[in-house]
Amino acid sequence: MKLQEITESRHNFEECMKCTVCTAYCPVLQVNPLYPGPKQAGPDGERLRLKDPFFFNYALKYCMNCKRCEVACPSDVKVADLIQSARIRYDKSKPKLRDRILASTDFMGSLARPFAPIVNGITGLGITKAALDATLKIDRHRTFPKYSGRSFEAWLRRRSREQAAFPEQVAYFHGCYVNYNNPALGKDLVKVLNALDTGVQLLEKEKCCGIALITNGMSDDARKHATHNVSVIRKAAVDKKLKVVATSSSCVLTLREEYPNLLGVDNSDIRDSIVMASRYIFERLEKGATLKFREDYHKRIAYHTPCHMEKLGWGVFSEKLLRMIPGIEFTLLDSACCGIAGTYGFKKENYESSQAVGEALFSQIRSVNPDIVACDCETCKWQIEMSTGYQVLNPISILAEALAD
Amino acid sequence: MKFNSVIIGGGLAGLVAGISLQKEGLSTAIISTGQNALHFFSGSFESLREPAPRIAELFSEAGIGIHYSEGVRLMPLGTFREAALSLDDVSIFPTSHFARKALIVGVTGYQDFFGSFLAEGLEKKGIQCRLRNFSLPELDTFRQSAGEMRSVQIAPILDRVWESAVREIRVLLKDEDAVILPQIFGFQDISVPGKIRREIPAKVVFAGTMPPSVPGIRTQRLLKRRYETLGGTYLAGDEALSAHVHKGTVHSIVTKNLDSHYLEADNFILASGGFFSKGMKSNPFQILEPVFGLDVEFASDRNDWYDPDFMKDQPYMGYGVRTDSSLRAIAGGEMMENLFAVGSILGGTRPELGSGAGLAIRSALAAVDEILKTGKR
Incomplete structure (x- = not known):
């Protein structure tokens, strides 16, 4: 046993016994023949790359990092980590301007926010989309998320005293999306947690979790974000002994798993404190706290488990929470990738693959025909809304909507 | 989280047990550590013939x-x-x-x-x-x-x-x-x-x-969908790490993804498979069942675990956990009251003859019957 621990290979790649099960669950492989697939890109390729970096294959950029290969692997090989690590280690090409723009979610957000109505107007125009398509290769079918005029941080900061009065406290890693695009989700979380007699605090000053920086070849920047975030989360989680909740499954996966596994940033003392809000709320309810729901709330909800929620293994918490709401008719959608994978689907060269990957999910949603699709990921939300026309809400927002006043 | 039954293993045996229990109105969760032997499925459930009505219906x-x-x-x-x-x-x-x-x-x-x-x-x-x-x-x-x-x-x-x-x-x-x-x-x-x-x-x-077997993967997907439609909780990519056991009764399971959040249940079904699925592990000295530390039957001399002639019957293929006639597992010579072992983790089976699929279904249904008999709802 000891010997095995000492000799454990990077990302466990030597445990691969070439069963090829991962290839059956790779969404990209089935639609994009340019991608060599998780087995070849991951453990097979790693053996070659270790001999000579010459064997690094630039087609690895087609990996969406959805981690479905890891969920499927019977031998605990970190297939997607192998692929992303190889990109970090061997891909020396400079990220394009477009990729820099797409990856810099918090920088772009802070630039756009003060001019939100103008920016929203411009990015929504057909001519802007055509121009972005032609110049930057951002696919014209995509709609940029709208920017909000006032940041969530500013909103919550003004309520810090009232929040501090609650007997229980949590810290909230809101992420770029809630801060710049959808403060309503953050407010919904505050509403639900307040109903549980729990106040919500900001971290000292969070930065973007960095997931888009990692996948766009800007890992040095991502590492800076990670080091910073770990230190501010440490102040909340270790010094103040608070749970740090989040409403985005990709933020949570990045903070808990990608920091140590891909960026080499140690988070061992805070990892267990970082949880999805749905898990935190479920556990509070299980321990005896109660939420009072409206009696007139009747909705047909179809829940989509985002890939990173699947990897966390926590979709069950969102599912069970939604099922607790009386008057909800619940459908669990088949576990399948929506195809957007963060910034991946925004790139012109990926648009077709992205839509082909999502088709199984879209057609199931159409046949279930729910009132609302629930899902814990903002980019899945954009993709599903664009591709199906159905409204997508975070489970926390549905919970907030169903609460009795 | 509390269920009537927690099933460790999301392959054919685990899914058959889960579907059957959900149909009886019992809540279940399945912990699945990666995909399973259905991905190598020939398309035939060896050792089964004309299906019993409940198998045909399932x-x-x-x-x-x-x-x-x-x-x-x-x-x-x-x-x-x-x-x-x-x-x-x-x-x-x-x-x-x-x-x-x-x-x-x-x-x-x-x-x-x-x-x-x-x-x-x-x-x-x-x-x-x-x-x-x-x-x-x-x-x-x-x-x-x-x-x-x-x-x-x-x-x-x-x-x-x-x-x-x-x-x-x-x-x-x-x-x-x-x-x-x-x-x-x-x-x-x-x-x-x-x-x-x-x-x-x-x-x-x-x-x-x-x-990978195309009909096998399709079968896996359809069984999982059926299980989830019946309200079952399928925890994909999670792993049972250890169990809380008191006086021969299992109370809860600790998993890799849910860490401090234990899965509690009245009954537990161990359908975690053989060596490939890590239902059993071996080291140079012994063969062990990693979650509960159940009794495993194996030859004491390691040289007897295998036959040097690769094409001959390999004794280790038949190793597995001990149970009583009701499939209740045995640890330290003592019967576990509410833990049933099913599928290829059972000792005495012959996977090299391809009897895995039939055994998975039959043992899973037998365990379900035992659970229904105890009437713990």
Whole structure:
């Protein structure tokens, strides 16, 4: 046993016994023949790359990092980590301007926010989309998320005293999306947690979790974000002994798993404190706290488990929470990738693959025909809304909507 | 989180148990550490014949077609084996002389189907064989990296362009009365194999390929969907690490993803598989069951675990956990009150004879009956 621990290979790649099960669950492989697939890109390729970096294959950029290969692997090989690590280690090409723009979610957000109505107007125009398509290769079918005029941080900061009065406290890693695009989700979380007699605090000053920086070849920047975030989360989680909740499954996966596994940033003392809000709320309810729901709330909800929620293994918490709401008719959608994978689907060269990957999910949603699709990921939300026309809400927002006043 | 039953293992045994319990109105969760032996499934549930009504019902409600009749079925190397309960993909014939002449059609570049082996075996039976391949423009792109032209890459495409495939096969067909194709049809669309049978004017036989098994993956997906439709909680990619046990009764399970959040239940089913699935582990000194530390039967001298002749029966393949006649597991010589072992983790089984699928179903149903008998709801 000891010997095995000492000799454990990077990302466990030597445990691969070439069963090829991962290839059956790779969404990209089935639609994009340019991608060599998780087995070849991951453990097979790693053996070659270790001999000579010459064997690094630039087609690895087609990996969406959805981690479905890891969920499927019977031998605990970190297939997607192998692929992303190889990109970090061997891909020396400079990220394009477009990729820099797409990856810099918090920088772009802070630039756009003060001019939100103008920016929203411009990015929504057909001519802007055509121009972005032609110049930057951002696919014209995509709609940029709208920017909000006032940041969530500013909103919550003004309520810090009232929040501090609650007997229980949590810290909230809101992420770029809630801060710049959808403060309503953050407010919904505050509403639900307040109903549980729990106040919500900001971290000292969070930065973007960095997931888009990692996948766009800007890992040095991502590492800076990670080091910073770990230190501010440490102040909340270790010094103040608070749970740090989040409403985005990709933020949570990045903070808990990608920091140590891909960026080499140690988070061992805070990892267990970082949880999805749905898990935190479920556990509070299980321990005896109660939420009072409206009696007139009747909705047909179809829940989509985002890939990173699947990897966390926590979709069950969102599912069970939604099922607790009386008057909800619940459908669990088949576990399948929506195809957007963060910034991946925004790139012109990926648009077709992205839509082909999502088709199984879209057609199931159409046949279930729910009132609302629930899902814990903002980019899945954009993709599903664009591709199906159905409204997508975070489970926390549905919970907030169903609460009795 | 609390359930009536927590099942460790999301393969055939775990899913059959989970579906059956959910149907009885009992809440369950399945902990699945990666995918399972269904991905290597031949399409036949060895050791099962005419299905008991509850087995027939279970599969039909999941949308999986199964059948049985007396006779034989074609094996991937051109030999025949006695018929067993099979997916509709698998043909069963009254005798091995199912055709005079057979056209064996592979896919150009697809290397996991051994047409020449099939031909060699069939010709010994007096069936004349002709080998051909077909290709389609839609499949050409994959040959850029021929090493990765695997069943799961081409099967989804064949779902879409099966009509073009049929056209190509019909052109190849001369006076043969049987066409043998690799079992790579119907990945998502279960109706495709049936349509191909109707459109080709000869007996169409789908023969097994190297893994991954297309009918097996489809079966896994349909059983999981059925389980989730019944309200079951399928924890994919999680791993049972340890258990809280008190005086022979299991109280809860600790998992890798849920860490401090334990899974509590009245009953537990261990369907975690054999060595490949890590249901059992070995080190130089012993063979162990890692979650509960159950008693495992194995030879004390390690040299007796295996036979140096690779082709002989390997004793370690039959090693597994001990249970009593009700499938209750045994630890330290003591029976575990509410822990049932099912599927290939059971000792004394012979996976090399392919009895895994039949054993998985039968033991899972036996454990379900025990749970229903105790009436803990």
